[in-house]
Amino acid sequence: MPEANPRYIVETDNLVHSFGEGQVVLDHVSLAVPEGSIYGFLGPNGAGKTTTLRLILGLLRSRQGTISVFGKNLARDRIETLRRVGSMIESPSIYSHLTAAENLLVLQKIYQCPKTRIHEVLDLVGLAATGSKKAGEFSLGMKQRLAIAIALLADPQLLILDEPTNGLDPNGIIEVRELLRTLNQARGITILISSHLLSEIERLVSHVGIISKGTVLFQGTLEELKEQQQRSTHVRLETGDPGKTAALLDGWGVEAEVIDGQFTLPAMTRERIARLNRDLISAGVDVYGIRAVESDLERIFIDMVSR
Amino acid sequence: MIAFVNSFQSEWIKTRRSLALWMVIIGGFFTPTVIVIARLVNHANVPGLYAREDFWQLLWRNSWESMAIFFLPLGAILSTSLVAQIEYKNNTWKQLHTLPLSYTTIFVAKLSVILVLMGMFFVLFNVGIWLSAAIPYALVSGTPWPVGMPWQDFLKDDAFYFIDCLPIVGLQYLLALQYKNFLVGVGLGFVFWVGSIASVSWKFGYVIPYTYTMFNYLKDAEKTRAAIPEVNIHLIALAWTVAIVAAAYVLYISRPEKG
Numbered sequence: 001m002p003e004a005n006p007r008y009i010v011e012t013d014n015l016v017h018s019f020g021e022g023q024v025v026l027d028h029v030s031l032a033v034p035e036g037s038i039y040g041f042l043g044p045n046g047a048g049k050t051t052t053l054r055l056i057l058g059l060l061r062s063r064q065g066t067i068s069v070f071g072k073n074l075a076r077d078r079i080e081t082l083r084r085v086g087s088m089i090e091s092p093s094i095y096s097h098l099t100a101a102e103n104l105l106v107l108q109k110i111y112q113c114p115k116t117r118i119h120e121v122l123d124l125v126g127l128a129a130t131g132s133k134k135a136g137e138f139s140l141g142m143k144q145r146l147a148i149a150i151a152l153l154a155d156p157q158l159l160i161l162d163e164p165t166n167g168l169d170p171n172g173i174i175e176v177r178e179l180l181r182t183l184n185q186a187r188g189i190t191i192l193i194s195s196h197l198l199s200e201i202e203r204l205v206s207h208v209g210i211i212s213k214g215t216v217l218f219q220g221t222l223e224e225l226k227e228q229q230q231r232s233t234h235v236r237l238e239t240g241d242p243g244k245t246a247a248l249l250d251g252w253g254v255e256a257e258v259i260d261g262q263f264t265l266p267a268m269t270r271e272r273i274a275r276l277n278r279d280l281i282s283a284g285v286d287v288y289g290i291r292a293v294e295s296d297l298e299r300i301f302i303d304m305v306s307r
Numbered sequence: 308m309i310a311f312v313n314s315f316q317s318e319w320i321k322t323r324r325s326l327a328l329w330m331v332i333i334g335g336f337f338t339p340t341v342i343v344i345a346r347l348v349n350h351a352n353v354p355g356l357y358a359r360e361d362f363w364q365l366l367w368r369n370s371w372e373s374m375a376i377f378f379l380p381l382g383a384i385l386s387t388s389l390v391a392q393i394e395y396k397n398n399t400w401k402q403l404h405t406l407p408l409s410y411t412t413i414f415v416a417k418l419s420v421i422l423v424l425m426g427m428f429f430v431l432f433n434v435g436i437w438l439s440a441a442i443p444y445a446l447v448s449g450t451p452w453p454v455g456m457p458w459q460d461f462l463k464d465d466a467f468y469f470i471d472c473l474p475i476v477g478l479q480y481l482l483a484l485q486y487k488n489f490l491v492g493v494g495l496g497f498v499f500w501v502g503s504i505a506s507v508s509w510k511f512g513y514v515i516p517y518t519y520t521m522f523n524y525l526k527d528a529e530k531t532r533a534a535i536p537e538v539n540i541h542l543i544a545l546a547w548t549v550a551i552v553a554a555a556y557v558l559y560i561s562r563p564e565k566g
Contacts, residue, residue: 054566057401057405058404058405058565059401059404059405059564059565059566060563060564061563078409079407079409080407082405082407083407085405090401091398092398093398093399093401093402094397094399095321095393095397095399096396097323097324097325098321098323098324102323105320106317106321107317109313109314109316109317109320110313110317110407110408111406111407150402
């Protein structure tokens with residue numbers, strides 16, 4: 001359940017954005033990322049995730065709506081705000097002619113954090129042994145990890161990561177997930193992470209925002225999303241006589257939806273399913289199949305975004 | 308000020324092993340190397356040449372001939388474009404613009420790095436000119452060390468050439484910040500440069516920002532002095548630089564998308 005008075009690190013209020021005079025990319029997007037949370041920002045490709053994150057970071061000029069980060073208006077307190085934020089937007093931003101350590105040195109000069117921090121973050125993402133190898137020679141996974149190291153260099157209070165596991169192998173995905181969990185739990189860093197796959201971040205996030213075609217379809221805790229999952233559990237029934245079946249279900253007072261001769265019924269107990277089966281057979285109806293169907297979170301997500 | 312110093316240091320690190328840095332080093336030593344080779348090939352003439360009273364003036368003019376017309380304008384076009392291209396090529400504008408730096412600091416720091424690279428180009432070129440005198444002297448026996456190097460005149464001329472190339476740097480910087488495609492800035496630069504060569508003999512050629520290094524070279528020779536306009540080209544170059552850099556700044560600041 002959401003906190004009574006949560007402090008939001010990132011808040012957007014009715015963001016509207018379009019490129020040129022064309023199609024609206026964001027349509028009144030209001031997000032609220034609670035302090036200390038790992039907020040999964042989900043949506044299919046082209047849903048408006050990256051545009052939202054770019055607006056939050058000031059890379060795009062906001063056309064309508066307000067953005068506040070750490071309770072401050074980004075447009076007014078840009079430098080102070082960005083000092084506390086680490087980010088990675090889309091593909092990794094890395095100087096390919098420099099080594100991993102030199103890439104971090106470029107940013108260390110700006111943040112003026114201790115130089116020892118460079119080795120610390122390289123160690124954290126498993127790139128401490130890359131030595132004089134230029135970043136351009138790294139694999140995509142290594143580049144992704146270097147980009148995460150760059151985002152972590154200044155010890156930020158907020159991390160904004162746009163699809164950080166893109167290009168990583170399954171082990172790499174697990175490692176990044178563990179790293180983010182540790183950063184969140186041990187250091188209290190709030191993380192706003194986007195993805196187009198719920199399954200990829202389901203085990204990581206505490207809060208979820210789902211966006212599709214520029215509109216936020218769901219925003220809440222992971223528990224709230226799971227409650228929705230339970231609500232969407234149903235029973236699937238297939239019989240030899242749809243007419244008699246419909247009449248019997250009517251008698252039971254059950255609202256059923258029929259698609260291609262199959263009945264979809266609200267969730268019911270196993271005992272009630274067995275009783276329905278007996279009643280159908282007694283009425284001379286052949287029962288080809290009857291089973292409870294549980295929607296997983298991914299199904300709910302897909303259903304939401306494909307509506 | 309501290310933010311600028313930090314940002315400048317950060318920008319300077321990015322030039323390590325970059326094409327822009329290599330261009331400056333190679334460009335600075337190219338003409339002096341050609342002169343050394345030419346002297347060593349014609350080594351019989353070297354003692355006589357070194358004994359001339361106007362040896363240093365002659366060497367200076369020979370060195371600047373190709374530099375003022377070709378290598379300095381082209382070097383400014385390429386090195387300026389390459390510095391900005393570091394961000395495009397590596398997809399790092401978005402990273403740079405999410406750092407706690409004002410856009411003004413970013414703009415000025417990057418421009419300062421380009422100017423320092425140009426300054427380095429001049430230093431290396433001057434060292435190269437001295438070496439192009441010293442190497443034949445050391446290798447060809449019987450060669451006297453040339454006397455009377457007018458180093459104050461040379462420094463003054465260096466300063467004028469530096470000022471005269473600033474409008475090129477400014478305009479290329481403007482183009483490089485506006486266009487992601489490297490070829491747009493460099494291509495337009497080449498077009499302007501060719502146009503400026505064609506317009507040197509035109510009486511209003513001095514209004515074109517790419518002509519000033521050429522005019523500064525032409526002013527010293529008897530044959531070409533007539534082509535020099537009756538205006539202070541260095542002042543016009545400075546005025547162009549201020550106007551172009553101001554325009555580049557306004558365009559950069561007002562971009563709705565920053566990576």
